[in-house]
Amino acid sequence: MCVCMLCTYSDHKAHDVVPLKEEYEGQKAELKETEAEIQQMIQKRRLKLQEIKRSVELSKERADRETAQGVQAFTALKESVERGQAEFIRTIKEKQRRREKQAEDFIKELEQEISELKKRSSEVEQLSVSEDHLHLIQSFSSLNTAPPTKDWTEVSFCPPSHEGTVVRAVIQLEETLIKQIKKFFEAQLKKVQQYAVDVTLDPDIVHPKPTQSSAKQEVKEGDDCRCVLSKQGFTSGRFYFEVQVSRWSTWTLGVARKSNLKREITLSPNNGFWTLCLKRRGGYFAPAEPSVRLPLKSRPEKVGVFVDYEEGLVSFHDVDTAALIYSFTGCVFFSRFCAACLSCVECFSPVSWCILHGHRHLSALLPD
Numbered sequence: 001m002c003v004c005m006l007c008t009y010s011d012h013k014a015h016d017v018v019p020l021k022e023e024y025e026g027q028k029a030e031l032k033e034t035e036a037e038i039q040q041m042i043q044k045r046r047l048k049l050q051e052i053k054r055s056v057e058l059s060k061e062r063a064d065r066e067t068a069q070g071v072q073a074f075t076a077l078k079e080s081v082e083r084g085q086a087e088f089i090r091t092i093k094e095k096q097r098r099r100e101k102q103a104e105d106f107i108k109e110l111e112q113e114i115s116e117l118k119k120r121s122s123e124v125e126q127l128s129v130s131e132d133h134l135h136l137i138q139s140f141s142s143l144n145t146a147p148p149t150k151d152w153t154e155v156s157f158c159p160p161s162h163e164g165t166v167v168r169a170v171i172q173l174e175e176t177l178i179k180q181i182k183k184f185f186e187a188q189l190k191k192v193q194q195y196a197v198d199v200t201l202d203p204d205i206v207h208p209k210p211t212q213s214s215a216k217q218e219v220k221e222g223d224d225c226r227c228v229l230s231k232q233g234f235t236s237g238r239f240y241f242e243v244q245v246s247r248w249s250t251w252t253l254g255v256a257r258k259s260n261l262k263r264e265i266t267l268s269p270n271n272g273f274w275t276l277c278l279k280r281r282g283g284y285f286a287p288a289e290p291s292v293r294l295p296l297k298s299r300p301e302k303v304g305v306f307v308d309y310e311e312g313l314v315s316f317h318d319v320d321t322a323a324l325i326y327s328f329t330g331c332v333f334f335s336r337f338c339a340a341c342l343s344c345v346e347c348f349s350p351v352s353w354c355i356l357h358g359h360r361h362l363s364a365l366l367p368d
Helices: 010-014 020-128 133-143 163-193
Strands: 201-207 227-230 238-244 251-257 264-266 273-278 284-286 292-294 302-308 313-318 324-328 341-343 353-355
Touching: 020 133, 020 163, 163 238, 163 302, 163 313, 251 302, 251 313, 273 324, 284 324, 292 324
Parallel strands: none
Antiparallel strands: 201 227, 227 341, 238 302, 251 273, 264 353, 273 284, 284 292, 302 313, 313 324
16 A cells, blocks of 8 residues: 555544555546547547548539539630620621722722713813814714713712611620520529429418418418418528419518527518518519619519528529529528428518517518
């Protein structure tokens, strides 16, 4: 047994003592536990290290892929512009060539007539001073009139105007670019549609409770509802869903962060709402900060919603035309949020209130 010298006298005499081997075995066991914990911590960090490295690789692959697709899209647009420019220049040059050819023909014809007139003038002048009476009389009938020439009174040559050519070229370029952009957005829509999910409505997360179809994927017209939320929730990755909005005169569609909700909530990204709205008078807007009015060319009948959690992106698409309606970027979701919902809340202005009556989480909103 090993005893501390201080423990044999003075105030330390009452201290407990243990056999050295027993203490050794106990501390050795504790060290093994500590070593196991440290090894476990090392393993966790190695896994996290691998996860981060893999994430970096995936991020680089995605960046390279997006860059390649972006370069391809911009190259196509650039080539369209260059072709339009080349065609415009060719048209201008061809028009100028024709005008120059016309001018050259006029000049040649005028010079020919001037030469003939000078010749006739010289002959008339010589005849007028001739003392040969017989010669003058014999030549008079042929020289007394000017030679046949063109009437140049109505002939004019004005510098060409190329304004119409410029306008036509720009219109043609616009049409070409619209086609190219449409093809691009069609490809983008197909790309995000790969992340489509089935959205199931949750009748227990609404106020008041709506009547649902057996599939639980639609709200019947005429339902007196405030909100219909989805059962699904997401904390990572990408997802896409579509909503038929053609039957509704007003609607609000989007996604929202799970949160404790007050009775009244302003639809805005600061409050965890990323939505698209149709007002009763037909105006579309995105309740951002500040609100963004959307002068759409056509009325969407089906709207697709795409979310990239890690990218912080929420985008709205017109499914029929493949047009991108609006995108929220730099979104911070923080926590779980639901996929979709159908709402009958009236959305009249950027500061409209959504009456949720204390529900603890919300997803995305739609129709009235």
